[in-house]
Amino acid sequence: MTELIQQIVDGLGRGGIYALIALGIAVIFGVMHLVNFAHGELITVSAYSAYGLFQAGWDWWLIAPAVILIAGMTSVVIEFLAFRWVRGAPDFTMLMTSFGIHFVVQALFVMYVSANFRQFPRPDWIFNTVKIAGISFEVFDVAVIFFTLLTLIATFWILQKTMFGISLRAAAEDFDAARLMGVRSDRIIRGAFALSGLLAGVAAVFWLMRSGQAGPTAGLTPMLKGVLAALIGGLGSLGGAVLGGVTLGLVEVMLISRLPEGLVGLTDGIVFLLIAFLFVFRPQGFISVRRAERV
Amino acid sequence: MLEVESLTTRYGSISALRDVGLSVGAGEVVCLIGPNGAGKTTLLSTISGLLNPVSGSIRLENEEITSWSPDRILRSGLALVPEHRRIFGDLTVDENLLVGGVTVASARRLELKEEVISLFPVLGEKLATEAGYLSGGEAQQLAIGRALMSEPKILLMDEPALGLAPVLAEVVFELIDQLRQNGQTLLVVEQNARRILEVADRGYVMRSGNIVISGDSDELISRDDLFETYIGKTDSNHD
Ligand SMILES: Nc1ncnc2c1ncn2[C@@H]1O[C@H](COP(=O)(O)OP(=O)(O)OP(=O)(O)O)[C@@H](O)[C@H]1O
Ligand SMILES: [Mg+2]
Secondary structure: OHHHHHHHHHHHHHHHHHHHHHHHHHHHHHHHOOOOOOHHHHHHHHHHHHHHHHHOOOOHHHHHHHHHHHHHHHHHHHHHHOHHHHOOOOHHHHHHHHHHHHHHHHHHHHHHOOOOOEEOOOOOOOOOEEEEOOEEEEHHHHHHHHHHHHHHHHHHHHHHHOHHHHHHHHHHHOHHHHHHOOOOHHHHHHHHHHHHHHHHHHHHHHHHHHHOEEOOOOOHHHHHHHHHHHHHHOOOOHHHHHHHHHHHHHHHHHHHHHOOHHHHHHHHHHHHHHHHHHHHHOOOOOOOOOOOOOO | OEEEEEEEEEEOOEEEEEEEEEEEOOOOEEEEEOOOOOOHHHHHHHHOOOOOOOEEEEEEOOEEOOOOOHHHHHHOOEEEEOOOOOOOOOOEHHHHHHHHOOOOOHHHHHHHHHHHHHHOHHHHHOOOOEHHHOOHHHHHHHHHHHHHOOOOOEEEEEOOOOOOOHHHHHHHHHHHHHHHHOOOEEEEEOOOHHHHHHHOOEEEEEEOOEEEEEEEHHHHHHOHHHHHHHHOOOOOOOO
């Protein structure tokens, strides 16, 4: 029982990070119909920023908020430099653009920084444990769950209660109808990229605290997990993205702790099989999205 | 208020509007009638900025608004209740109304919401309901209420009675009459020609991308040939 609770907390910690990444991907998919494969680059940029700031002598307490801001700004800049030009283009064109950005950013880091991974120190507290109700948990998992919840609450508050959030959800459902109401497409798209970037930034902080390294492909795995989580949840559904992330995290932890020693390496493969299985029965993911056809 | 001159709009190589001209004066209720595929929706979409014309001009209060973006045109005072309503089904009734008022200051937005609710009491009872669950009549009221939230100087409506049972369609016509008494300028597309001509000051008849006839409502109503030749006999209720 104790072990199961520990595993659930572990899974929620993992899943929380996936959820933040997936939510950012879902926000962009909602307004642009774009599966943003360049989303991982935000984490790559965050990783190098963290590395650079360490070199400059900063501490994690300052690096964390800085990384979140940098990720948010990078996201807006990528929209401005790349996606703005293919707005309204066929979905496939935008998909190719996102792959393009993914490879360009990777190449830039290889050329101008290094092809090798750079190490930086992890916070010294992340492997500490705390005892709650007689069960010991990793401080890190508890912190991730706490801050993820906080971030999700803030995000859903923005989406539900502010005019920006309501307009964004309206635009996600029917962009032209929203424009007919006076919603400015520029602002909504830029806002969506900023929000998605900030979410990726929060996820990046935790991802990097655990990995402690920056490399040109640092964002690849988190991006793939985020896309998977968004797909499981039902692409475009914001609640679904969170649900998908948490589910993915829990399933991974359950598999890792149950598979025999020699088979742990197959976790990702088994996860893929499970997902393929899910899509046979529910191709639209957990939550299906109602959407007007774009004209 | 609104002047459209020799407007031509194409879908690819097909001209859906050819040299269309039309005008609506302040306080006027003007209707646009014509058979399916005549280009009525295309005309309203072009005026409200969803489609770009290949030539021609659109002026709103003497300002050239041709090829402006829809949100900019809305800010200048022209709103559209689009064909098939296009309310936001995932948003609540309340949120739909708020999006309708996204361009007005927040205090004014709440006042306007109260005004819309007093015009459509049903919406007041269902503020927290997801709009996707509204009945056809309620959804239509929401679509019109949402458009009124921007305090438009001129309101365009594309077949507001489409798909409604006769009783509910009648409610829409009465509402149009009420808006007109409030001094709202309106341009209404409607297939029930006889009924809308009873409410409108003037009318235009469209066919195959052209305006073929225009005139005062009284005059158009009395022309039986008009219904036979241009509109067919489908001027009763349709769906
Ligand atoms: N997106 C589009 N692409 C290509 N052709 C279109 C498109 N939309 C409309 N058309 C064509 O343009 C013409 C005018 O269509 P429009 O929808 O404006 O007519 P309408 O008068 O509104 O008809 P209805 O009464 O059926 O609503 C039709 O021949 C239609 O087939
Ligand atoms: Mg039409």
